[in-house]
Amino acid sequence: MIKETDGDKYEAIRSFNQELTFEASYNEFKKRGFELGEAQMKTLGLINKDNMYTNLGLLLSDQCLHTIKVAVFNGLSKSEFKDRREFGGSLLKQITIAYEFIDLLNKTRSKFEGLDRIDYRDYPEEALREALLNSLVHRDYSFSGSTLINIYDDRIEFVSIGGLVKGISINDIMLGISQTRNEKLAAVFYRLKLIEAYGTGIIKIMNSYASSSQKPELKVSDNAFLISLPNLNFKRDSHFEKNHEDSILEYLNFHNSINRKETEKLLNVKQTMAGKVLREMVDKGQLKIEGKAANTKYLLA
Numbered sequence: 001m002i003k004e005t006d007g008d009k010y011e012a013i014r015s016f017n018q019e020l021t022f023e024a025s026y027n028e029f030k031k032r033g034f035e036l037g038e039a040q041m042k043t044l045g046l047i048n049k050d051n052m053y054t055n056l057g058l059l060l061s062d063q064c065l066h067t068i069k070v071a072v073f074n075g076l077s078k079s080e081f082k083d084r085r086e087f088g089g090s091l092l093k094q095i096t097i098a099y100e101f102i103d104l105l106n107k108t109r110s111k112f113e114g115l116d117r118i119d120y121r122d123y124p125e126e127a128l129r130e131a132l133l134n135s136l137v138h139r140d141y142s143f144s145g146s147t148l149i150n151i152y153d154d155r156i157e158f159v160s161i162g163g164l165v166k167g168i169s170i171n172d173i174m175l176g177i178s179q180t181r182n183e184k185l186a187a188v189f190y191r192l193k194l195i196e197a198y199g200t201g202i203i204k205i206m207n208s209y210a211s212s213s214q215k216p217e218l219k220v221s222d223n224a225f226l227i228s229l230p231n232l233n234f235k236r237d238s239h240f241e242k243n244h245e246d247s248i249l250e251y252l253n254f255h256n257s258i259n260r261k262e263t264e265k266l267l268n269v270k271q272t273m274a275g276k277v278l279r280e281m282v283d284k285g286q287l288k289i290e291g292k293a294a295n296t297k298y299l300l301a
Contacts, residue, residue, distance in 0.1 A: 010142045011056040011184050020061035024090035032192050045184040056184050068098045069146040076283045109233045122231045124208035130201040131227045135160040154234040158227045244277045257297040
């Protein structure tokens, strides 16, 4: 109802909770050389002309109800969880702790060219940063759901509630055109130098993959927006996996099925790697599963 009556002005509506504290936001402003007193709150729109906290104030308060949920999966699908986290509090706090968490999972892999070692991170740091900021700055906060970050072996997805602002298409975004749903929130992020200018985030993400054949993917529905970043090191490692897959497929040309222990022996790998390869072949539709637990077998799909 709020969304229908007030359109994209949700952040300016009076907050239902007026008992707000701003410890995390005060600290973030101070760290960046800014004050966050009553005068600044009024200028930025956290407090309205009637001296009441707005929904923008609620979003930046320690009592913010919206959260970021991060899920880490084994393989390429949502079949097996490795880790789950949920981050709450002020959006400024959420950004910091969410980025720190996903950065820990952004592994560095090395390749030697002659005597020189070249390090490759799974994801460009700028792409992770901009995708996270985009998912928070542009989401529709009139809905109560969490912002989602899904991490797979081959990609990381940022899913925010709310499709594109009316009148804007994905092609427009790729050209750098931006219509900000939360103008005051974006202004706060701009003042804190978390974002440089409106409409540049997606371009920065694409530019960070300019030298790679793998490209980020954008998907949009009426009520959600997804940015998918490919793991640059997944492709570099894929020739090993392809050799494993070829070996299993060749084995199944002469046998009806294969189990995990047989896979370990065939590939000369440990239990974890054998299970990983089999799961991913199931995810890709190459194999199907028969039986359960110790009796699990894998057949050609």
